[in-house]
Amino acid sequence: MTMLQAQSLYKEFDGIKAVDDLSFVVEDNSIVALVGPNGSGKTTVFNIVSGFLKPEKGKMILDAKDITSLSPFKIACLGIGRTFQDIRLFPQISVLDNVMLGLKFETGDRFQSALFQTKRMKKEENESVKKAEELLQFVGLLDKGDALAENLSHGQRKLLELARILALKPKIFLLDEPIAGLFPETKRTMFGLIRKLKESGKTILFIEHDLHSVMDIAEKIIVLDHGKKIAEGTPEEIKKNKEVLKAYLGKESL
Amino acid sequence: MEYLIHIFIIAGIYIILTLSLNLIVGYTGLAALGHIAFACVGAYTSSLLALNFGISPWIGLIIGAILASILGAIVTYPSLRLKGDYLALATLGLGVIVYSIAKNWVGLTRGPMGLPGIPAFKLFGYEMNNVWAYLVLVLIFVFITFIAIKNITNSPFGRILRGIREDEIASQAMGKNVNKYKLIVFVIGAFFAGIAGSLYAHYISFIDPSSFTVMESITVLLMVVFGGMGSLAGSFVGASALIILPEFLRFLGMPSSVAAPLRQMIYGLLLVILMIWRPQGLMGKYKFK
Numbered sequence: 115m116t117m118l119q120a121q122s123l124y125k126e127f128d129g130i131k132a133v134d135d136l137s138f139v140v141e142d143n144s145i146v147a148l149v150g151p152n153g154s155g156k157t158t159v160f161n162i163v164s165g166f167l168k169p170e171k172g173k174m175i176l177d178a179k180d181i182t183s184l185s186p187f188k189i190a191c192l193g194i195g196r197t198f199q200d201i202r203l204f205p206q207i208s209v210l211d212n213v214m215l216g217l218k219f220e221t222g223d224r225f226q227s228a229l230f231q232t233k234r235m236k237k238e239e240n241e242s243v244k245k246a247e248e249l250l251q252f253v254g255l256l257d258k259g260d261a262l263a264e265n266l267s268h269g270q271r272k273l274l275e276l277a278r279i280l281a282l283k284p285k286i287f288l289l290d291e292p293i294a295g296l297f298p299e300t301k302r303t304m305f306g307l308i309r310k311l312k313e314s315g316k317t318i319l320f321i322e323h324d325l326h327s328v329m330d331i332a333e334k335i336i337v338l339d340h341g342k343k344i345a346e347g348t349p350e351e352i353k354k355n356k357e358v359l360k361a362y363l364g365k366e367s368l
Numbered sequence: 369m370e371y372l373i374h375i376f377i378i379a380g381i382y383i384i385l386t387l388s389l390n391l392i393v394g395y396t397g398l399a400a401l402g403h404i405a406f407a408c409v410g411a412y413t414s415s416l417l418a419l420n421f422g423i424s425p426w427i428g429l430i431i432g433a434i435l436a437s438i439l440g441a442i443v444t445y446p447s448l449r450l451k452g453d454y455l456a457l458a459t460l461g462l463g464v465i466v467y468s469i470a471k472n473w474v475g476l477t478r479g480p481m482g483l484p485g486i487p488a489f490k491l492f493g494y495e496m497n498n499v500w501a502y503l504v505l506v507l508i509f510v511f512i513t514f515i516a517i518k519n520i521t522n523s524p525f526g527r528i529l530r531g532i533r534e535d536e537i538a539s540q541a542m543g544k545n546v547n548k549y550k551l552i553v554f555v556i557g558a559f560f561a562g563i564a565g566s567l568y569a570h571y572i573s574f575i576d577p578s579s580f581t582v583m584e585s586i587t588v589l590l591m592v593v594f595g596g597m598g599s600l601a602g603s604f605v606g607a608s609a610l611i612i613l614p615e616f617l618r619f620l621g622m623p624s625s626v627a628a629p630l631r632q633m634i635y636g637l638l639l640v641i642l643m644i645w646r647p648q649g650l651m652g653k654y655k656f657k
Contacts, residue, residue, distance in 0.1 A: 164541065166537070166540075185540075186537075186540040186541060187539075187540045187542075187543050187544055187545050187546065188543075190540065190541055190542060190543035191543040195541075196541055198537075198538070198541075202535050202537060202538040202541070203534075203535070203538065204530070204531050204534035204535055204538060205534055205535075206534055206653070206654050207527075207530055207531065207534055211527055211530075214524070214527065215527060215528065215531045215539070215542050215544075216542050218543065219524045223524055223525060223528065224525065225520065225525055225552050225556075227523070227525070228519055228520045228522075228523035228524070228525035228526060229516060229519050229520055230519070231519050231522075231523070235523060235524070238524075239523075239524060242524070278542070279541075279542075282542060282543060
C-alpha cells in the first residue's frame with residue numbers, strides 16, 4: 115500500500131529550480147531515506163510535503179487524499195509529523211509541555227473549556243501528562259521533564275523533537291537530518307528508535323546527506339541532485355549507481 | 369482620602385487593560401500597539417448609548433465590550449498574515465485610526481469637545497458616584513478579568529498560546545491552527561479592554577479623544593513589560609507601580625507643565641533600566657528573543 119506519493123513536483127525560487135519534476139512513492143511501514151548533496155532540494159521537498167511551501171506544479175497525496183493545497187496545520191492533523199533540520203522546539207517551555215503540545219486534545223484546546231476549567235478538561239489533562247511521560251520514557255528523557263527545552267543538549271533536543279511528533283501520532287514521520295551532529299552513541303540510539311517505530315508499524319521518510327550513514331537503516335533510498343531524482347533503489351543498488359557517485363564525488367568510481 | 373481612592377480606581381482600570389494586553393503580548397507573543405483603541409470603543413459606545421438613548425451603563429458596558437471584540441476580530445483577521453514588527457505597525461495604525469475617528473466624527477462623538485455628563489452606574493436605584501462604591505465595582509471587574517485570564521492561560525489552550533509565542537512554525541507542525549488562536553486571543557483582549565474603557569467613562573463622567581491616544585497604548589504595553597510578560601502578578605505590579613509612582617511628583621510642587629513630561633521621562637528611564645538589568649520584567653519568566 116502507498117502511504118505517501120509525490121507526483122511531478124516542481125518548485126522554483128526566483129527562477130532557480132529547487133525541485134524539478136520529482137515523483138516518488140513511500141510505501142506503508144517502510145523506512146525511506148532522501149539523500150543528496152547540500153542544496154539538492156531535500157528540505158524543500160519536506161517543506162512541500164508538510165505544506166509550508168506550495169509547489170508550482172504537481173501533487174502530494176497522503177493515504178489516497180490530495181493534500182497539496184492544505185495548510186500546514188491541517189496536513190499535520192491528517193497524519194504527517196515532521197521535525198526540522200534546525201530543531202524547532204518551544205525553548206522557554208518545559209520538556210514535558212513540549213511533548214504535550216504535540217498531543218491532540220478533545221476539549222482542552224477549546225477556549226470555553228479553559229475559561230470554565232471544566233472537569234473533563236482536567237481529566238483529559240491528567241491522562242495527557244501520563245501519555246507525554248510515556249513518550250519521554252521511550253526516548254529516554256523522562257528525568258528531564260521539568261527542565262526548559264532550551265537547556266537541553268543538542269542530542270537531547272533531537273530526541274525531544276522526535277518525542278513531540280510521536281505525540282502527534284502521525285501516519286508518516288518526516289525526519290529532517292535526525293542524526294546530524296550527534297555523537298556516535300546518540301546516533302545509535304536514534305537509529306534504534308527509528309527501527310522500533312518501523313517495527314510498530316510506522317512509516318518513516320528521513321533526510322540525510324551522508325550516504326554511508328543511511329545504508330544500514332534505509333530500505334529504500336532516493337537520491338536528489340539539483341532538485342532532480344537521479345537514483346532510487348535499495349542501498350545495494352545505490353552503492354553501485356554511477357550517477358550517485360558522480361553527484362557525490364564528481365567522478366564515476368571510488 | 370478620596371484622592372487616594374481615586375488613584376486606586378484608576379490603577380484598577382489600568383490593571384484590567386494590562387492583564388488583557390498581557391494575554392496578547394506576554395502569553396501569545398503578538399506585538400500589539402493599539403490596545404487603547406478597544407478601550408476607546410468601549411468607552412464611547414456605552415457613553416453614547418447612555419447619553420442618547422438612556423440605556424443603562426451596565427448594558428452599555430456589555431455592548432461596548434462586544435463591539436470592541438468585533439473590532440478586534442475585524443482588525444486581526446487581515447493582519448494574521450503579518451508577523452512581529454508588521455503586526456505591531458498594523459495595530460499601531462488601528463490605534464491612530466480609532467483616535468482620529470473619535471476626534472473627527474464630530475456628529476457622533478462631538479470630537480475634541482468630548483462627551484460631558486456621562487451618567488454613573490446605578491445599583492438598585494442607588495447611583496454609584498461615591499468613590500468607595502466605585503472602587504468596589506472596579507475591584508470586582510479586576511477580579512473577573514484576573515480569573516478569566518488565569519483560567520485561559522492555565523490550560524491546554526494556554527499552553528498552545530505559549531507554544532505560538534515560542535515558535536509559530538513548530539506550532540503549525542504540531543497541528544495547531546495558529547490563526548484561529550491568535551484571533552481568539554485578540555477578541556478576548558479587546559473584550560476586557562472595552563470593559564476597562566467603559567468603567568473609565570462612567571467613572572470620570574467625561575471623555576474626549578485625548579484619553580485614547582497612541583501614547584496611552586504604549587503606556588499599557590510598558591506596564592505589561594515592566595511587570596513581566598506572561599506573569600499575571602506582574603500585570604498587577606506593573607500597572608499599579610506606573611500609576612502610583614508618578615503621583616508622588618504632585619507632592620514635589622512642580623507645575624503640571626513640568627510634571628507631565630517628567631512622567632514620560634520617568635517611564636522611559638524605568639524601561640531602559642529594566643531592559644539592562646531584568647529583561648524579563650519585574651516578575652516575568654520569559655525573556656525577549
